[in-house]
Amino acid sequence: MYTQPTTSTERKPWTVPMLAQAKRDGRRLAMLTAYDAGFARVMDQAGIDLVLVGDSLGMVVQGRDSTLPVVIDDIVYHTACVARGLSSALLLSDLPFQADATPGRALDAATRCLQAGAAMVKLEGAGSKLEVIRFLVEREIPVCAHLGLTPQSVLRLGGYKVQGRDERAADTLRADALAVAAAGASLLVLECVPSPLAADITRALDIPTIGIGAGPQCDGQVLVLHDVLGLASGHRRPKFVKDFLAEGGSVQGAFSAFADAVREGRFPDADHSYA
Template sequence: MSTQADSKPWTVPALAQAKRDGRKLVMLTCYDHGFARTLDANGVDLILIGDSLGMVVQGHDSTLPVTVEDMVYHTRIVARGLQRALLVSDLSFQSDATPERALDAATRLLQAGAEMVKLEGAGHKLEVIRFLAERDIPVCSHLGLTPQSVLAFGGYRVQGREDAAAAKLLADAKAVVEAGASLLVLECVPSALAEKITAAVVVPTIGIGAGPHCDGQVLVLHDFLGLDSGHRRPKFVKDFLGEGGSVAGAVRAYAEAVRAGSFPAAEHSY
């Protein structure tokens, strides 16, 4: 269970301090009020309202159909269940296509209860990150396998295996942080590359299929509980429900494993 010291609400500056202190950050996705209360009470530091809801809640084949309205709705109901965890909400597909569109969507999400917004990619997104950060909207960047780019990628594949791709990912990571990102999610990236990126940037990195060397870890709630969402189970997933014996126990087991460095193990990494 959380100690009294751990019960203090998380803030964006506290995330940077956690990296400096070497404290691993625990993150899970969440989409409703009841799970939000359970995650918040059992050691989760950050909650992500991912556009993954399109696949695990709405039954779509990708995240592309998710709308800003969907994200605002889920942000509002999750926010009501939190006292401690910092709430991050995704900018849905093409809602961040221009700085002005991103500002409108991000404003709606923050007004619904989010404390940070997440967007995928670098390139032209650097202008968007800078635009939001200059307007005091905290930004989490997402690099590696970015699900909104699934059509361009031709599927869900590990990113950064080749030398040129790895060098570009490292450069992109430095660029998004320079543009103003306060947090960086790395998805489906080789462990050695994620370790290099984590050492190269001053903001915390959160891994999902990116090995044990990131500053924290995130899993999709339904994967973490071993629920069948109708999609292929990724290599980096571990079912914590069987180990924990209950949802609350699973959350505690996951939090303890992340902080101890026992998850992800080699079998969960690339």
């Protein structure tokens, strides 16, 4: 699926079953988004575990106001580019807006992503998406679920807001997390969720959670490439964003600093989390 390591000093390539083992071992996972081979190669060299071709490319690469205009052709193209730069990190691809509206559409989109080099696809939400998750997993396609703030729901949500603050919303989010895991998801991204709620969900699941604005108790953390490097995207910087280039001194140093901070439990701290 990826270019194989050429020397024995390179890291063993990540596989989907290794994610569950990492959770059992208490090993925190470091994930970043990437959109081309060059940055992907540096992430691999810096020890990043998971790389996501996110539909965030619509905002940080294409200059759009949201992720909604991104189409599967965009994701497949960038997945193929990123895959050429990786030798050990596990590559995930986002299923963009409405590409997973039905099981059949999701299968077509996910197949293209895996054929381009991904090892897993990510989709947002629960509810009707549970059928989609089961459908994909039954057809040998690993799935990462995404709950909390789901950017593809921005119109319904009325903006980019923290989710799960009241008791009813928190109970729904807990139930959805259990449901996506039961449907077969191997990984769960929690975005903009209060830290105590994310910690509860993380403890309740056998699959790893990856937080983005979800506090320090998740099993791993993800940030957007441009945010890690302190690059202005033209959009408001969320509270959970941190510029790691300032302390890393170089692009590779920034990626290494992020990975080290995640694994050592130093990021995110209270200043980069929601209570």
